[in-house]
Amino acid sequence: xxxxxxxxxxxxxxxxxxxxxxxxxxxxxxxxxxxxxxxxxxxxxxxxxxxxxxxxxxxxxxxxxxxxxxxxxxxxxxxxxxxxxxxxxxxxxxxxxxxxxxxxxxxxxxxxxxxxxxxxxxxxxxxxxxxxxxxxxxxxxxxxxxxxxxxxxxxxxxxxxxxxxxxxxxxxxxxxxxxxxxxxxxxxxxxxxxxxxxxxxxxxxxxxxxxxxxxxxxxxxxxxxxxxxxxxxxxxxxxxxxxxxxxxxxxxxxxxxxxxxxxxxxxxxxxxxxxxxxxxxxxxxxxxxxxxxxxxxxxxxxxxxxxxxxxxxxxxxxxxxxxxxxxxxxxxxxxxxxxxxxxxxxxxxxxxxxxxxxxxxxxxxxxxxxxxxxxxxxxxxxxxxxxxxxxxxxxxxxxxxxxxxxxxxxxxxxxxxxxxxxxxxxxxxxxxxxxxxxxxxxxxxxxxxxxxxxxxxxxxxxxxxxxxxxxxxxxxxxxxxxxxxxxxxxxxxxxxxxxxxxxxxxxxxxxxxxxxxxxxxxxxxxxxx
Amino acid sequence: xxxxxxxxxxxxxxxxxxxxxxxxxxxxxxxxxxxxxxxxxxxxxxxxxxxxxxxxxxxxxxxxxxxxxxxxxxxxxxxxxxxxxxxxxxxxxxxxxxxxxxxxxxxxxxxxxxxxxxxxxxxxxxxxxxxxxxxxxxxxxxxxxxxxxxxxxxxxxxxxxxxxxxxxxxxxxxxxxxxxxxxxxxxxxxxxxxxxxxxxxxxxxxxxxxxxxxxxxxxxxxxxxxxxxxxxxxxxxxxxxxxxxxxxxxxxxxxxxxxxxxxxxxxxxxxxxxxxxxxxxxxxxxxxxxxxxxxxxxxxxxxxxxxxxxxxxxx
Numbered sequence: 001x002x003x004x005x006x007x008x009x010x011x012x013x014x015x016x017x018x019x020x021x022x023x024x025x026x027x028x029x030x031x032x033x034x035x036x037x038x039x040x041x042x043x044x045x046x047x048x049x050x051x052x053x054x055x056x057x058x059x060x061x062x063x064x065x066x067x068x069x070x071x072x073x074x075x076x077x078x079x080x081x082x083x084x085x086x087x088x089x090x091x092x093x094x095x096x097x098x099x100x101x102x103x104x105x106x107x108x109x110x111x112x113x114x115x116x117x118x119x120x121x122x123x124x125x126x127x128x129x130x131x132x133x134x135x136x137x138x139x140x141x142x143x144x145x146x147x148x149x150x151x152x153x154x155x156x157x158x159x160x161x162x163x164x165x166x167x168x169x170x171x172x173x174x175x176x177x178x179x180x181x182x183x184x185x186x187x188x189x190x191x192x193x194x195x196x197x198x199x200x201x202x203x204x205x206x207x208x209x210x211x212x213x214x215x216x217x218x219x220x221x222x223x224x225x226x227x228x229x230x231x232x233x234x235x236x237x238x239x240x241x242x243x244x245x246x247x248x249x250x251x252x253x254x255x256x257x258x259x260x261x262x263x264x265x266x267x268x269x270x271x272x273x274x275x276x277x278x279x280x281x282x283x284x285x286x287x288x289x290x291x292x293x294x295x296x297x298x299x300x301x302x303x304x305x306x307x308x309x310x311x312x313x314x315x316x317x318x319x320x321x322x323x324x325x326x327x328x329x330x331x332x333x334x335x336x337x338x339x340x341x342x343x344x345x346x347x348x349x350x351x352x353x354x355x356x357x358x359x360x361x362x363x364x365x366x367x368x369x370x371x372x373x374x375x376x377x378x379x380x381x382x383x384x385x386x387x388x389x390x391x392x393x394x395x396x397x398x399x400x401x402x403x404x405x406x407x408x409x410x411x412x413x414x415x416x417x418x419x420x421x422x423x424x425x426x427x428x429x430x431x432x433x434x435x436x437x438x439x440x441x442x443x444x445x446x447x448x449x450x451x452x453x454x455x456x457x458x459x460x461x462x463x464x465x466x467x468x469x470x471x472x473x474x475x476x477x478x479x480x481x482x483x484x485x486x487x488x489x490x491x492x493x494x495x496x497x498x499x500x501x502x503x504x505x506x507x508x509x510x511x512x513x514x515x516x517x518x519x520x521x522x523x524x525x526x527x528x529x
Numbered sequence: 530x531x532x533x534x535x536x537x538x539x540x541x542x543x544x545x546x547x548x549x550x551x552x553x554x555x556x557x558x559x560x561x562x563x564x565x566x567x568x569x570x571x572x573x574x575x576x577x578x579x580x581x582x583x584x585x586x587x588x589x590x591x592x593x594x595x596x597x598x599x600x601x602x603x604x605x606x607x608x609x610x611x612x613x614x615x616x617x618x619x620x621x622x623x624x625x626x627x628x629x630x631x632x633x634x635x636x637x638x639x640x641x642x643x644x645x646x647x648x649x650x651x652x653x654x655x656x657x658x659x660x661x662x663x664x665x666x667x668x669x670x671x672x673x674x675x676x677x678x679x680x681x682x683x684x685x686x687x688x689x690x691x692x693x694x695x696x697x698x699x700x701x702x703x704x705x706x707x708x709x710x711x712x713x714x715x716x717x718x719x720x721x722x723x724x725x726x727x728x729x730x731x732x733x734x735x736x737x738x739x740x741x742x743x744x745x746x747x748x749x750x751x752x753x754x755x756x757x758x759x760x761x762x763x764x765x766x767x768x769x770x771x772x773x774x775x776x777x778x779x780x781x782x783x784x785x786x787x788x789x790x791x792x793x794x795x796x797x798x799x800x801x802x803x804x805x806x807x808x809x810x811x812x813x814x815x816x817x818x819x820x821x822x823x824x825x826x827x828x829x830x831x832x833x834x835x836x837x838x839x840x841x842x843x844x
Contacts, residue, residue, distance in 0.1 A: 175651040175734075182743070183731030197659075197816055286735070288727040288813035294562040360724060361812040510655070511816045514732040 003030035009048075009079070009087040010034055016047045023090065025066045025460045028250045033076075033088035033461070038098075041091050045077065045100035045107075053079040054380045054393060056086060056465065056474050057491035058100070058110035060093065060118045062146055064478050064486055066459030067092075073118060076489075077107075078463065078474060082398055086465055088476070099125045106379050106496045117144040117214070132207045132528065135159045143215050150215050164191045165203050171195055175510065179208045186524035190513075197509040202502050210528040217488040222248050222322055222455060225485040229475070230317050233492055233526035238264075238271040239468025240526075241320040243475035243490065246401065248322060251462030251479055252454055259447045260324035261402040262440050266337070267316050267325070269433040269440075272469035273341075274303045276384075276426040277348065279521050283423060284355065286515045287364040295351055299344050306340055324450020338441050345434035352427050365420040369504035369516035372417060381500045382493040383471025384425040385520055389417035389500075395467040406443070407436060417504075422519040455483025470494060470523065492526025531781065536619035540610035543766065547609075547758040548572035550765070550801055557805035572758060579751035587648040587744055597644035598745065598752035604637035605756040609763045613770060615789040616778045617691050626685040627675045630767075631668060634719075637756065638664055645741030652733045656740025659816070663718060663725070663737070666823035671715045673830035677708035678771055680837050691774045699775075704841055707833030709772050714826040716764040718819070720757070723808040725819055728757075735813070765800045769793065 005022070006029065013020050018040045026033035036044055048055075056078035063072060071092030077100070080086045091097075099122045101108045111122045112131035119142040122128070130137075138157050142148055164174075172193050179187035187208040193200040213232060217225050229244035230237045242264055249256060256264075281296025304314040310333045311319045312326075319326050329337065355361060371381065373390030381391050394411050396404040412428035414421040461478040471493030480486030501520045505513050552569035559566025586595070611625035611633075625633075642660055645653035679685050682693035718725045721738035730736060733743065742753045770777075773796060778789035814822065 173651075175655065177651075177733060181731070182733050284812070286732060288723045288730065289811075290558070290729075291562050291809055294564055298563070358810070358812065360810075360814065364812055364815060509816055511735040513734050 003028065005029040006032050006085055006087060008084040009051075009053075009081075012051055013044060013047060016043070018044050018047065020089070023461075025064075026088070027253065027460065027462050031086040031088065031463050031465075033090055033463070036089055036091050038091045038093065041075070041089075042098040042100055042102070044089055045103045048079045049103040051081065053081045053087075055100075055104040055106055056080050056472070057476075057489070057495075058107050058114070059476070059489040059491075060114045060120055060144075061478065061487040061489070062144075063092075064459045064461070065480060073120060075114070075120070076476065078476070080393065080398065080465070080472075082393065085399060086463065086474075088463060093120055095119075096121045096123055098123050101126055104380070106499060109495065109499075110491075116142075118142055119145065129163055132210055134207055134210075135162060143212060148215075150212065162205060164205070165193070165201055167193050167200065172200060179205075188524050192510065192513070194510055197511065199505050199508060199510055199513070202505045202513070204498055204502060206498070206524060207528050209525045211525075213490075213529045214488060217485050220485050222453065222479065222483055222485060225477075225488060226320070226322055227318060229488070229490065230320070232490055232529065233494075233523040234315060234317075235275055235523065236271065236468045236470055236473070236492075236526070237315055237317045238267045238320065239466050239470075239473045240475075240490065240492075241318075242268060243464050243466040243468075243473040244477065244488070245320050245322055246464035246466060247462040247475045247477040248453075248479070249462070250464060251460045251477060252456040254323055254451060254454060256324055256402070257448045257451060258402065258445045259328075260449045262444050263325045263327075263329065263449065264320055265403050266329075266437055266440055267311070267319055268466070268468070269437050270303065270307065270341075271316060272433045273344065273430050273437075274300050274307075275469045276430050277303070277344075279518065280355075280423060280426055282521075283365070283419070283515065283518045284361060286518050287361055289358070289361045292351065292355060292361075295347075299347060302340065303344065306336065310337065321450060322453040324448070326450075328449045329444075334441050334444065338438055341434050341437045341441075345431060348427070348430050355423075362420070364512075364515060365423060365519075366418060368419045368512055369508050369519065370416065370418045371500050371504045373415060375503055376417065376500065379499050379503070380496055382496055383467075383469070384422055384429065385497045385500050386471065387412055387425045388414040388421040390415045393472060395465045395472050399465050399467075401464075401466070403440065407439060409436065419515060419519040455479060458486075468493065470521075470526075471497065490526075490529070492523055494522035494524075494527045498522045498527060532616075532618065533620050535616055535781065535786075536610070536621055539614050539616055539619065540606070540621075543609050543612075543614050543762055544606055544755075544759055547762040548576060548755065550762045550797060551758040553798070554761075554801050554805050554808075557802055558809055561805060561809040572754075576751050576755055579746075579754070580748050582747040584747035584749055587650075590648050590744075593640070594644050594647040594744075595749075597640045597647075598749040598756075600640045601637040601644075602752040602756045602759075604633050604640075605759045605763070608633040608637075609759050609766075611687070612763055612766050613687060613691065613777065614766050614793050615786060616781070617688055617695075617774070618779065619688070625687075627679070627687060627690075628672070628685055630687075631672060634760070635664070635668065641741055641753075648744050650744060652736065652740045652743050655734075656737055656743070659737045660741060663819055663823060666820055666827065667715050667718050670711060670823060670827035670830055671719070673827060673834065674708045674711040674715065675771065677704050677830060677833040677837055680704075680834070681841070687770055691770055691777065692779075694771075694774050695777070695779065702837075702841060704833045704837035705772060707829050707836055709768070711826045711830035711833065712768055712771065714822065714829070716768060717804070717807070718823060718826070720761045720764060722804060724811045724814045725822070727813055762797070765797050766793070768800060769796045 020034040020036045023033040058077045073093040076090045078088045116133035175192040177190040179189045189205040191203045230241035232240045278300045281293040284292035308314045371389045376389035376391040396409045412425045463476045465474045474491045476489045478486045552572045556566040642657035645657035682690040726737040776792035778785040
């Protein structure tokens with residue numbers, strides 16, 4: 001699976017008069033990293049936008065072992081094109097970097113994140129409020145700088161309140177919700193501006209589950225790092241572990257045995273089915289249609305139990321290891337997996353008929369919380385959220401990493417962008433993932449389930465994009481001395497999809513928010529890192 | 530004297546039976562969802578647990594917040610005591626009529642809404658605003674539905690109305706069908722059940738009744754929840770009284786009371802089972818459709834009134 005160097009974007013940049021160099025210590029070649037000048041940073045982003053590329057991520061890193069220049073920091077951005085795959089751009093940074101928000105709205109929070117964590121000043125940033133840095137953090141603490149001492153607790157400081165968007169009219173009232181909720185969900189704060197029961201604006205304030213994963217990753221061995229990466233967001237542990245492992249394997253030039261990649265995909269599709277099943281039940285429960293929740297719970301529990309029996313963990317944690325997978329499946333296990341997949345797909349279809357036949361639940365989901373196709377494209381919405389709104393990026397097709405190079409994935413193409421379409425996409429994905437699992441089990445190749453992990457020389461970086469159940473998980477890793485992780489960045493799809501939720505609920509009444517929130521079901525943990 | 534004692538006993542029975550009725554609905558719903566459920570006694574266990582817990586009060590809570598649970602509970606229990614469950618002639622029901630019953634429930638609701646706003650949380654105010662909007666529509670509809678029966682009995686007194694219904698031979702009266710439909714719809718709305726409100730939700734933004742009692746704890750919460758359960762049984766009993774009082778004890782004898790008691794429980798079980806079926810089969814409706822639902826109930830009750838004049842007076 002060695003691909004030729006991807007020169008498409010470098011050529012387009014050349015056409016626009018932007019000079020770029022291929023970074024030598026970056027792999028894989030089909031997702032190259034191009035170094036450009038800082039002055040041309042925003043211009044390059046404008047060019048990418050003009051070429052209809054999607055912003056994947058924006059992040060920064062301190063100079064690595066192979067970066068001889070005098071710049072202390074480097075800023076990275078990644079773009080993807082449906083036909084021309086991923087490309088990374090990087091530029092040296094002293095203290096300032098121009099904003100690319102004018103071209104990509106989703107860049108704003110990532111730039112604020114860079115500002116908070118590295119102290120890089122982003123110029124022309126339309127919204128320069130701190131993002132991950134909450135009000136009690138010391139102003140001069142930049143946790144991702146190497147000078148920062150991560151072992152000592154930070155002193156508690158008080159820097160006032162977060163400047164939420166406000167309204168002056170006395171008829172508008174604010175509803176603060178969270179971060180502590182009445183139900184058992186992750187912590188996040190939502191600030192509503194409402195007139196009567198109609199929402200004018202909703203602003204999410206996240207960061208309450210910031211765990212310092214990026215910093216905690218530094219200095220870990222790659223094996224240890226994988227364990228941590230699998231815990232970025234517990235419900236998509238397979239996707240995050242796979243993204244980390246694949247980025248590291250690309251960097252090390254290791255090829256995963258085919259059987260292992262089949263099993264990885266099997267795990268990932270099972271994760272997708274289990275989460276979609278759970279979410280459909282939860283969405284119906286938010287409209288007080290509890291019957292669906294209980295039935296979906298039952299199916300999800302059956303999957304969790306079989307996961308534990310065959311792979312050793314109900315949520316499939318640590319089932320992926322560097323160079324392969326941890327657990328092989330024998331014939332009996334394969335038969336059991338096939339039997340369960342078929343049965344659950346059938347039962348989900350039965351439940352889907354019940355869901356579709358109940359006007360009272362249909363009445364709630366149809367037309368609620370729409371995101372238009374134009375907005376979905378502007379934000380670059382991912383996964384089922386994008387697929388419900390006419391934006392269909394899917395790495396299983398675009399990147400076609402093994403084993404998806406051997407399988408044709410059909411993705412549901414929704415257009416209306418309401419809760420009903422997001423539920424429809426999930427039902428369709430359950431059916432498609434079941435089909436894929438059965439096809440993979442039939443075609444499961446013989447052979448080893450892992451190869452030995454061999455760390456690359458210091459300073460080599462790798463990038464991978466894996467289609468998790470929420471959408472594209474993008475991971476970038478740079479390995480340092482003795483194969484230790486020097487810098488790890490991961491972009492959970494939630495980082496982008498949270499913006500879609502804020503847009504969707506502008507047209508709904510206050511009590512419809514939970515229903516919409518659940519239909520997006522963004523990860524708090526994956527966003528806050 | 531013994532009627533007075535029996536009347537008190539009847540009210541006590543209703544209040545003690547209310548948590549079991551709530552548990553019965555929950556168990557039926559669980560079975561309908563293929564779950565085992567926690568059993569009919571679970572609400573009692575919850576109440577016992579809450580009474581044993583300490584009360585946590587918000588800093589800004591005034592006397593309204595502290596006294597509201599007692600007022601709400603007392604008003605609801607008083608309302609329950611003027612609804613005959615087993616025995617038709619009770620001293621209390623002769624003094625209190627349906628309008629007083631609605632007023633007692635309104636008193637409880639008034640303090641519930643005040644308590645929701647008292648501590649100044651966004652959810653309390655939101656719940657109070659929703660509750661008041663909907664009750665302004667539900668109360669006239671409920672009175673209108675009762676008036677359909679009052680027209681025949683020429684009284685708003687429950688005992689008189691029951692006697693009238695028992696005395697007249699059974700006939701299918703379209704006016705009663707309209708009134709019953711309206712009453713069932715209002716009972717669902719007044720008790721905050723699906724499709725109007727979801728008593729088991731944890732989503733603050735969707736709550737109506739729960740939003741107002743969100744800040745209560747310990748015995749305060751226990752009283753509030755108990756009052757809600759009493760209200761459910763009260764409405765079920767009221768529907769039994771108005772539309773199917775057959776078999777209620779009109780005299781004080783062991784046989785009549787035993788028959789009345791078992792029939793009351795039997796009818797209650799039927800009504801609660803129907804509620805569980807409705808709650809399983811329906812999702813919650815959009816908030817903005819609740820006024821339409823309640824006006825629908827009002828229109829049905831009004832049609833009942835018209836039907837009474839057109840079809841039954843002249844006949």
